[in-house]
Amino acid sequence: MILYIAEKPSLGRAIADALPKPLKKQDGFITAANGDVVSWCIGHLLEQAEPDAYDAKFKQWRMEHLPILPEQWQLQPKPKTRKQLSVLRKLVKDASQIVHAGDPDREGQLLVDEVLSYLKVPKTKLANTQRLLINDLNLSAVKSALTQLKPNKSFVPLSVSALARSRADWLYGINMTRAYTLQGRKSGYNSVLSVGRVQTPILGLVVRRDQEIENFVSKPFYEVIAHLSTAQNQAFTAKWQPSEACQPYMDEDGRVLSKALAENVIQRISHQPATVTNYQSQDKQQAQPLPYNLSALQIDASKRYSLSAQQTLDACQSLYETHKLITYPRSDNRYLPEDHHAQAPNILGALQNNIEDQQDAISNADSRIKTKAWNDKKVEAHHAIIPTEKRLPINKLSTAEQQVYRLIARQYLALFYPVYRYQERKAEIDIQQGKFTAQSKEDIDLGWKALFQGSSSDQPSDKKAPLPELVKGQALQSHQAELQEKHTQPPQPFTDATLLSAMTGISRYVKDPEIRKVLRETDGLGTEATRASIIELLFKRKFLSRQGKQIRATQTGKSLIAALPEQATTPDMTADWEAQLSRISERTLNYQAFMQPLEVNLHELIHQAKTTSLGRLQPIESPQRKFTKKRRSSTAKKRTSRTQS
The missing domain is CATH 1.10.460.10 (Topoisomerase I, domain 2)
Structure with missing residues (x-):
């Protein structure tokens, strides 16, 4: 019989559901109709031995014992899960083939490997052990994963x-x-x-x-803003860029600390002619953001919903294990396998069903778009966190689960929107031999950013009134300049x-x-x-x-x-x-x-x-x-x- 060893019971049940029916649930394992068995760990069944396991004298804390350096490392069963370890001991002995089904990460690899080592699985059986990598607990995804087993020995470095x-x-x-x-x-x-x-x-x-x-002590610093206009009365502002001669009056971050120096610049440039010394206008674009890994998701959930890192992780685990609405959440990867692109229509259909108040946004997604997020070379054991094909209206979820699911869904949707396109204009202006700069950014096509409108915590606004079209050598007029006194701010x-x-x-x-x-x-x-x-x-x-x-x-x-x-x-x-x-x-x-x-x-x-x-x-x-x-x-x-x- 084939023995599948999952990391936890929820994963074990998902694997068993993909095996021949009827299933027979027993104490600590499930038997399929063909005789194959699914069992599981319950997290780590083993833990590092206490110091006194190496030498009884280490029960007492004494400086002369340190450092304690085991010559032969020992693992010991966790008391609360010793029974499950006994279940696995018998199953491993009876199995003709073992399939390692730990979570697709470093700890998931070690968690099952250390059990196999502790139970002294024969070398031949160990060498033939297969690896099952599951990122999605839905039935179709598990069935697909079962057809793509890999040699477990290929993952030895991850375990080490x-x-x-x-x-x-x-x-x-x-x-x-x-x-x-x-x-x-x-x-x-x-x-x-x-x-x-x-x-x-x-x-x-x-x-x-x-x-x-x-310990922070705030200091005042000064900026000079030139108010300019073209011959056609198109008004805009430009900021003074101090020269090297001003270095003695500046701090290490390039801020002018001398008010007298700034006031002198204002006197010199107010109501004076100005000349455009450089001007660039470029159409640019910004690619769609990558889907989430766990840290990026936790950061956005904290910014947008004030969720702690643990609250976000807890919501993710529930969305993955209980509701099967997202893929494996403890991922450090932000890319997707290229063959997953074919699943996009089904996942978008699931989103249409699950998020009732985002019908237009989901309908406007174009599943034919394929971004750099799909890249086999950047995907190993696990991929980015994305929604699954599971259909379940999110009003059945807790508030935190809804919030986290919405973020994951929006990040996935963004992959199927066009790039964000904008026009960037930059100008350098000379006023009485002083250098001033101005720049602006104007939307051409919001593309994927349309999904993020109204989310100031997600996309900080950097928009300014667009610069007028200028040409190098163009004459301008400087009006009354403005002195801005600011103060250095402590770190947040x-x-x-x-x-x-x-x-x-x-x-x-x-x-x-x-x-x-x-x-x-x-x-x-x-x-x-x-x-x-x-x-x-x-x-x-x-x-x-x-x-x-x-x-x-x-x-x-x-x-x-x-x-x-x-x-x-x-x-x-x-x-x-x-x-x-x-x-x-x-x-x-x-x-x-x-x-x-x-x-x-x-x-x-x-x-x-x-x-x-x-x-x-x-x-x-x-x-x-x-x-x-x-x-x-x-x-x-x-x-x-x-x-x-």
């Missing part, structure tokens, strides 16, 4: 990448948390100081942003949208220029699947708090960051890890090349921790709880699995 991440997080989280908790106790701080290679740098981003806001506090954007574009916050260069293509703190949970974890630990839409660091969070070494609080190290993990999955780096330098660095970090005083650390809990031997023993176990992020 996830394994390296899991072990590296264990090493870093266990050792750093123990080291700084022990140092904190020396300073009278009696709670666990949890440190993670992803969550701590994210906290560091927020703490540093809050410090910048707190993080929101869900901007914090997610920072996590996905982390290279902007990386100090090392070499790492920054690498990360322009492969950057990201955490993964699509983990970013929301990591942000929520920081709230649960009282390191972050919400003030309306703003995300601010608590005093607890600030104290923790102040106590840690810079390496632990900046994204450089963990961003470099993510780049290397991507290289492992792409077969350009091996496991040992990643793990060995990490262990060397861990020795250095622990040595640094031993010589660090935490005197500045402020209490997280008030009143403080005593860290008794009993509490240390129980907390050690509870915190082990929680510090790996």
Whole structure:
């Protein structure tokens, strides 16, 4: 018999529905009429063993034990799902063929692979294991996927990448948390100081942003606006561009800080002749936006509907698993397989049925349009998040589900609208040897942007009154110039949208220029699947708090960051890890090349921790709880699995 092992029961049921009927539902698996069986994991059935599994002495937290570096890694069954592991043990033994049906991502690959390894599946059976990749839980999509099985051994690098991440997080989280908790106790701080290679740098981003806001001192700066007209009385404005001679009166961002200098320019150019020194008018176009990956969707859902990252992910999971209205949501990809273009008429038909108040917008979509979004070369295990062919009016969904579905549907619809076309005009004007510039943008054909009209949070307006048609050398008249006094603004506090954007574009916050260069293509703190949970974890630990839409660091969070070494609080190290993990999955780096330098660095970090005083650390809990031997023993176990992020 063929045994299909899904990542979770919902996926298992979807696979079983595509197998010969009648189906026989049993305890932990489903048997098809032809004898094939579908079973499942329930998330990770296994977890990294606790430190005391390697040596009983590690039950006690002592600095001399650190760093703890397992020579032979061990996994242990999770107590709550041990029964399902027993079900799989028997089924795996009886199966003549195994099909791996984990989610189509790094963690989904490891999740089933580690079970097969733990159950000691014979080498021959393991070598013949097939991989089933499902992005859509609807029956037709599952049936199609079942005809496109691939050798599971082709995905070994993806699994190795996830394994390296899991072990590296264990090493870093266990050792750093123990080291700084022990140092904190020396300073009278009696709670666990949890440190993670992803969550701590994210906290560091927020703490540093809050410090910048707190320390910010606003400065006035000045701009000069020339009011101009043509001989035909066509009026427009142009902005002064200071020359190099003005550098002593400007800040590092090119803003003029001297009011006297700006006033002098106004005196010099008011009511004076002006000449067009350069003029360009070009018809341009902007291609349709790509469909969503999870982070892009979470960012837009936060901007438009004020949904947190976790709320968006929860809505996505329900739309995917319960309602089957969207494809696999935990995707980091924004492209689609080329053969999916043929599904467009059916998906547009489903949207017509599901979203009653968007009939015109959906009817105007042209399914013959094929954009750069369809590109097989950019699609691997999973593709962008799009609607499925499932028909279900969205008034049957929760508010958050409706909001998220509408965003996904609109982004998909945009693929079948024409490009946005506009005219861009730019001019340079000389007034008394001073350079002034003006530009404008005028719509020619809204194309896909018609779908985004009235959504200021999605498409910020950059429209100005169009420049008149000018020619180089044309004479103009400058009228009374205008002095605009402005003030520098502090950076904005993080929101869900901007914090997610920072996590996905982390290279902007990386100090090392070499790492920054690498990360322009492969950057990201955490993964699509983990970013929301990591942000929520920081709230649960009282390191972050919400003030309306703003995300601010608590005093607890600030104290923790102040106590840690810079390496632990900046994204450089963990961003470099993510780049290397991507290289492992792409077969350009091996496991040992990643793990060995990490262990060397861990020795250095622990040595640094031993010589660090935490005197500045402020209490997280008030009143403080005593860290008794009993509490240390129980907390050690509870915190082990929680510090790996």
